[in-house]
Amino acid sequence: MNIPNINWVDYSFNCQKGKLLLDFMFQTNSTQHVTEFTRLSSTLDLIFSSPSNLLSNVKITENFSNSDHNMITFNINSSIPFNRHKKKVYKRQLTENNFSILNEKYANYKWTDELSFYFSVNSKYNAFTDTMLYFFDSAMPLKPLNNIIKENYPKRITELSRNKLKLFKESKKDPNNNEIQLKYKIISRQLRKITRDYYTEKDKRIVSKGRSSVYKYFKNKLKPVIQVPTLFDKNGEICLSDKAKSNAMGITFQKAFNKKNSELVIGSNFTKSADKIEDIQFNILDIFKLLRKLPNKNSTSPDSIPYILLKKCAFTLSHIITELFRLILDEGEIPEIWKHSIVIPIFKKGDKTITDNYRPIALTCTLCRTFERLLVNKLIEFLRNKDFFSIEQFGFLKQRSTVTQLLTMLNQIYSCVDRGNKVDIVYIDFKKAFDTVPIELLIQKVKHIGIDGKILKFLINFLNNRKFKVRIEQDFSEEYPIHSGVPQGSVLGPLLFVIFINDLPEHLPKGVNIKIYADDIKLYVEHNNDNNRNKLKESLVITEKWAKNNGLGISIDKCICLYIGKNNDKQQYFIDGQPIKKENCVRDLGILIDTDLSFSAHITKITKQAYSMIYQIFRIFKSKDLDNLVFVFKTYLRPLLEYATEIWSPSRKDHLISLEKIQKIFTKRAFKQCGKEEYLPIFA
Structure with a gap:
């Protein structure tokens, strides 16, 4: 396909054909798997699939014969039937009368x-x-439940379905019998109407139970069989x-x-609290x-x-x-x-x-x-x-969130850029942070901040x-022992981790900013010379030392540098002597932040996800009630588009058009499914 101007990594394009092809891919819930050049410096040979996991191990190989295009090899994934004895699933009848x-x-x-x-x-x-x-x-x-639950249609639908099948077989034997053909058409029409009414009523029941019911319904429908x-x-x-x-x-x-590592001890600068809760x-x-x-x-x-x-x-x-x-x-x-x-x-x-x-x-x-x-x-x-609690920690605390953290950081960055300066950001990834916290050191920190007596005794017992x-x-x-970490799935776990990491910002030099959300950490500095960048380098050494002293490891291959500002020379930063990789776009608390702060990559990503969700909605939700479909759109799809809009609110015309097109496409399909195309708004 001669559309070489599409970047198949970030889905950027610079021609109308590219836009049309990407729209087709998004709206059909397809994935394009070839991301390398297939002819000279162009990607011309493409492979689309739906679902995305249908193909794997896509590779570009040598040219075939005298062709000037590279060959593409790939695996088609298919499940191997495996006969196994399925254990019975048991379920209770949880009715209000039974609870009484x-x-x-x-x-x-x-x-x-x-x-x-x-x-x-x-x-x-x-x-x-x-x-x-x-x-x-x-x-x-508890009563046994059949894993394979067939749709329990009303008696009238099953009767009509049987009669339709019977007439179909008769019409095959006697194709010239007009009476049979007429009966078949009448029953088919009746079956379509009564089935449509059945699905509309079923969807109404799902919608009437609220948002959680809609989420649960879609989750069950999209869940893989295995x-x-x-x-x-x-x-x-x-x-x-x-x-x-x-x-x-x-x-x-x-x-x-x-x-277990009993050699780790609390730092000398960790202040012991006089106030206690026991x-x-x-x-x-x-x-x-x-x-x-x-x-x-x-x-x-x-x-x-x-x-x-x-x-x-x-x-x-x-x-x-x-x-x-x-x-x-x-x-x-x-x-x-x-x-x-x-x-x-x-x-x-x-x-x-x-x-x-x-x-x-x-x-x-x-x-x-x-x-x-x-x-x-x-x-x-x-x-x-x-x-x-440190003012730099935004995780698991009231009145703090992913959005408030990003707003705080980006407000500082925008001010830096307005002053004509640059910003270097280093994202640090602790290796399995929640699972590797040393329990003995955590207990020391908990005691130092004033948690003692019966509560401390409970925590020691709870963690070990x-x-x-x-x-x-x-x-x-089999059962496996847990030697470290705050308990996953617990309510105390997040708070204990926040306590454990709370002292990190106190170690950093002035002029270096840090933002923390649970175990997600980023360090950044404003600079127009090497002074502040040297402070950032010093902070990386301090953070590395803090992690070592606190029994945590750093996944250097997952750490990322992001550079913002004009003429930023993108100085190399290191952790433990290894270079940190440089990127032009970073996923930060669910938002893709790029070097020019345009959020183009983020808008492209959520647009693609939204098209996929529209495809799922109309594949799963058969209702012909417009109000039901609108409710599903607001419940299932709109949260994706509205998450953290305070951060990336679009200002460019092409971004606005991309986002508005999602609603237009949904509206068009909804009116079509409901048989109300003549009432379709002109913008759709």
């Missing part, structure tokens, strides 16, 4: 008297959860069964943890309110207690939960199950058969998370009152001797 029966059972049970027969925290907790689940099972027993395909373990052996896959994942995830009070009303705010989720938990059970039974359970929480903090002992987590592997990018291309999502006990939430609220209140299992489908891996 369950609450009556809980209200009549003498919890305090029965638990008095047990003496340790662990035995009391186990007795409590066992009793909870016993009544839960009796009120709402969550984790065939894998290769560390020895190159093929893992076919879910058990083998989960063990391969477990070995990979465990590699992220560091062995205990918190548990109030039945506070716990009741917290339980009522829990999500309506029936998700997996190590102790099998779902959120929805705690929420629906908050009134009858809050008193005994309050007693248990009080006992746990007083004793400094936590239930053993609270140290366990279930890990779900989530694919990131790359080859799906490689375990390193998955990240772990941990599920912890729901009651533990409830306890943590109460504790976190009190700890944050204590730390805020003493102005502990943790374990995890990987779950794939219905199978679990």
